[in-house]
Amino acid sequence: MSTALQxxxxxxxxxxxxxxxxxxxxxRSIHIRDSKTPDAAPTLRLSPTSWTAFTDSLK
Structure with missing residues (x-):
């Protein structure tokens, strides 16, 4: 059974x-989407390790 993402x-x-x-x-994952088209646009899914590397690179 899957739970809807919040x-x-x-x-x-x-x-x-x-x-x-x-x-x-x-x-196990971080999901990212465009707020203007939440149902139409694809989402990007990253591992927590990749998300951390990405956000650390913005500092």
């Missing part, structure tokens, strides 16, 4: 819309 936007995202990404996590 998507969230960054606390840095404003409420006026625009270009935002949404993220959902499971113990």
């Amino acid at each position: 998507w969230f936007k960054s606390s840095y995202s404003g409420s006026e819309g625009g270009e935002c990404l949404e993220v959902a996590t499971t113990p």
Whole structure:
């Protein structure tokens, strides 16, 4: 039985819309999607290790 992902936007995202990404996590993966087209767009799925490497590279 699969559970629906719980998507969230960054606390840095404003409420006026625009270009935002949404993220959902499971113990084994990080899912990323475009908030403007949540049902139509494909999602990107990363391992926690890859997500950490990505976010560390932004510092």
